[in-house]
Amino acid sequence: MAHKFTVSESDHGRRLDKTIRSIWPSLPLSVVMKGIRTGSVRLNGKKSACDVRIEAGQEVYVPWEPPAEREGPPLIRRTLPVLFRSDGLLAVDKPANLLVQPDRKGQDNVLDRVKYMMRLEGAEERAYAVHRLDRNTTGVLLVALSGVVLRLLQDAFRNRGIEKTYLAVVLGVVQGSGEIDAPLLKDRASNTVRVDKGGKEALT
Template sequence: MACKITISPSDDGRRLDKVIRSVWPGLPLSVIMKGIRTGSVRLDGKKAKCDLRVTGGQELYVPWESPKESAGEFAFRRTLPLLFEDPRLWAVNKPVNLLVQPDRKDQDNGLDRVKYMLRLAGEEERAYAVHRLDRNTTGVILVALSGVTLRILQDAFRRREVRKTYLAIVAGVPERQGEIDSPLLKDSASNTVRVDEA
């Protein structure tokens, strides 16, 4: 599970923690800092501080898998920006054109990306989407890391104890307040919806 890499000359002079984050972008910062703090991350065989400036050619030893080996059976080796993490819950930023959960087996999706990030972090790959966002919507997705957390958060959503805010991009300058009472037209080719002004 451990890995040793040689610092690239292009990383010469960069901080150790920044180099690690660039090689393992999906690894939570808390995992990186714990590895450095406990001494399980070593530079040229010695314990190092996170703000240490590295030199090209140095040997970096880390307690997690190499980025090439760590993907395992994941078809899509991609991550998501991690906005919040604790042992029970992660919040990630879902980009547009990505489903939260797949509608077929070989499809890139947010939940598999989170599971891949958990594997990179050496954690159990248990991840449950608390809620969904449409494919064309970008925003924060809450991911429970246990069944208990999932139930608690889904109950909170059902009881409307969670406040959601949506922002929209519009053409022109809309009134400060108002109501749009027009039919919506779906464009299947672009997978978008617009107001029918006719």
């Protein structure tokens, strides 16, 4: 049975495929992308592309049943200290040993905590990590509450329009200051990071 939904203000500026996945999280990405490519998914009645940026008020037609309404409270029922709040942005104090996003269902994480906080306020349960912090890192984490804010802030990070400061406990005396400009490569097997020419650009 086909289903139609109208793009909300909070999804304005998001990719079509990512918006659909957020509404139907149980659908494999390959199924969503195939639906868009073959025209089974239509935007305002027309065939579209996976990476198109949708706009508030547009209508999306999909060949799947409407998502089931969630019953009961979210699985994660914990909150976080809020450092800053606006209509579309939340800055929270992430503690150590807490993932930003879960590795498996039911695992405690920042985004589900924020969604629970939104539910307590009666607000729309949307939360998108603007950037990442490692599990064992504590600090300020920006969480977008809408697709528009997410896109704006990610562009700002990408263009180095936002400055991040890291504090670390060191042994000995550190002389002066400077910059470390070296690409970093993550080894998932050992959960470590090393300097490598094939790594991601990093400036500290």
